[in-house]
Amino acid sequence: MEDFDVPIERRNTASVKWDRYRDRDILPLWVADMDFASPDVIVRALQERVAHGVFGYGNAPKGLLEAILAYVHAHDGWTLRPEWIVWLPGLVSALNLACRATGAEGDEVLTLTPVYPPFLSAPRLALRQLITAPLDYRAGRYAIDWEALEETVTPATRLFLLCNPHNPVGRVYTAEELERLGRFCERHDLIICADEIHAGLVLDASMRHRSIASLHPDLARRTITLMAPSKTFNVPGLGFSFAVIPDAALRERFRAAMKGIVPDVNVLGFAAALAAYRGAEPWRQALIAYLRNNATLTLNAVRAMPGLDIAPVEATYLAWIDARALGHQNPQRFFEGAGIGLSDGADFGAQGFVRLNFGCRRALLEEALERMRRAVEHGGKTG
Numbered sequence: 001m002e003d004f005d006v007p008i009e010r011r012n013t014a015s016v017k018w019d020r021y022r023d024r025d026i027l028p029l030w031v032a033d034m035d036f037a038s039p040d041v042i043v044r045a046l047q048e049r050v051a052h053g054v055f056g057y058g059n060a061p062k063g064l065l066e067a068i069l070a071y072v073h074a075h076d077g078w079t080l081r082p083e084w085i086v087w088l089p090g091l092v093s094a095l096n097l098a099c100r101a102t103g104a105e106g107d108e109v110l111t112l113t114p115v116y117p118p119f120l121s122a123p124r125l126a127l128r129q130l131i132t133a134p135l136d137y138r139a140g141r142y143a144i145d146w147e148a149l150e151e152t153v154t155p156a157t158r159l160f161l162l163c164n165p166h167n168p169v170g171r172v173y174t175a176e177e178l179e180r181l182g183r184f185c186e187r188h189d190l191i192i193c194a195d196e197i198h199a200g201l202v203l204d205a206s207m208r209h210r211s212i213a214s215l216h217p218d219l220a221r222r223t224i225t226l227m228a229p230s231k232t233f234n235v236p237g238l239g240f241s242f243a244v245i246p247d248a249a250l251r252e253r254f255r256a257a258m259k260g261i262v263p264d265v266n267v268l269g270f271a272a273a274l275a276a277y278r279g280a281e282p283w284r285q286a287l288i289a290y291l292r293n294n295a296t297l298t299l300n301a302v303r304a305m306p307g308l309d310i311a312p313v314e315a316t317y318l319a320w321i322d323a324r325a326l327g328h329q330n331p332q333r334f335f336e337g338a339g340i341g342l343s344d345g346a347d348f349g350a351q352g353f354v355r356l357n358f359g360c361r362r363a364l365l366e367e368a369l370e371r372m373r374r375a376v377e378h379g380g381k382t383g
Contacts, residue, residue: 002286004036005361021341027368028341032167032318034234034359038272039283042233045275046268058267060087067277068242072227075200078214086243086254087265091197092118094226094243095161097262098193099126101224101253103158110153111161112144113349114168114320116195119161120349131157132349135169142169142311144177146184153188160190165198165209165315168348168355172202172314178212182219191250192223197241200232200284203292204314213246220246224254229276231316232284234359240269291317294358294365301369302356305376317359320345324352326376338375340368 010018017033037043069080088094099109099122109123113132123130133152136145162181164173173181185192192212199209213223228241245251295313302310302321309322321342323331332344332354345353358365 002283002290004287004290005363006037007361007363008035008037010035026336026339026341027364027371029357029360029365029368030341030343030355032231032316032357032359033236034317034357035361035364036234036287036359038234039276039280041279041283042235042272042275045271049268049271055267057264058270060265061270061274063278064270064274067274068227071277072211072244076209076211076214078211080244081246084244084246084251086245086251086258088226088241088243089239089263089265089269091195091226091228091230091241092122093262094224094241095119095122095193095195096125097254097257098161098191098224099123099128099159100257101250102191102193103128106156107159108154108157109159109161110149110157110190112149112163112166114345114353115161115163115348116167117347119163119195122161123159128159129156135166135171137311140311142166142171144173144181146180149184153184153190157188157190160185160192162192162194162212164194164196164212165202167195167198167316168318168320168343168345169311170313170316170318170320172204172207172209173212174207175210175215178210179215182212182215185222186218190222192219194223194225196225197228197231198316199227200229201288201291201317202315203288203295204312205292207314209315211244213244217246222247222250224250229273229280232287233272233276233280235269235272235276238266238269238272240265240273290362291359294360294362295319297362297365298356298358298369301373305373307376317357319356319358321354321356322352323354334379335372335375338379339371340375 017028017031065082105127108129108131111119133148135142213220213225225244230236298319307326328334343355
């Protein structure tokens, strides 16, 4: 039985998440990195690989391809072919590669905001033009604003960056939404790059993640799908992900963009991935149950705080909070001053919002939410 309430000391472990507030009484609930120990099956696989003592250049271990194909088919109903898979050392580099592999300098890349910050930086780094359409927030739920999409796209747009499940708003797009989005991309002849790194973290029991490329062969041919075990099984520091690119010509352009720039996956990343996809499902199920309770706790607590609004989290361990009514120019700094380290919504394209990571033990989350409540009661402004 997994016990996610066990405290694990992360201070003084060279943790990006915890080192930000070294020697300060600030609880870090910002970067998407859970505080839980990774599944035992992954830890044992890494221990066995380390015991070998040699860490040379490595290929994908025997059985990894088969394990991934079986996992994706079981969870997403999508039948992949081995030749579609491209190994990668990280998802952020893949977003940048997708921008470089589609269109030409000066062409446009379209995405929905608010969104994971590399979606906003990758087009510019590839010398493309970023164009954005805001998500529509209505009746407490974020949705695609179809009119805004049509008004934003132009004949110069070549690529659509999709985040599903959507970070930071926690949406799991329905098959109907994805089909409509697919028709939009076909009509405007757009390549789709779909970041599905949080696909294993659907918390809403009534919902199921679907890959947009799985809906129709024509959509698959225009899609680069990015997947990884990193968020689901809490191994982001091991640097393993992969792209699924069914179209041979698009896959070749993607591989060409990698040459001389993107390193190979390290042997420990491969070992962890194989263990995750083969044997960590019981741990994931226990994690989902724990995160559901954390999500409910966060939702109820934040909704009771004057000046804050929060959307239900359908997937991920990230809560998106509208703090504009507090009246603070920088709510991230305001909460930081109260001892809670959150992500700044401005980095996601939404000034006045914050993102809270509830992938932590419940006692720490409760303390953080209590600090937020006190801060809002004593330091919130109106108007």
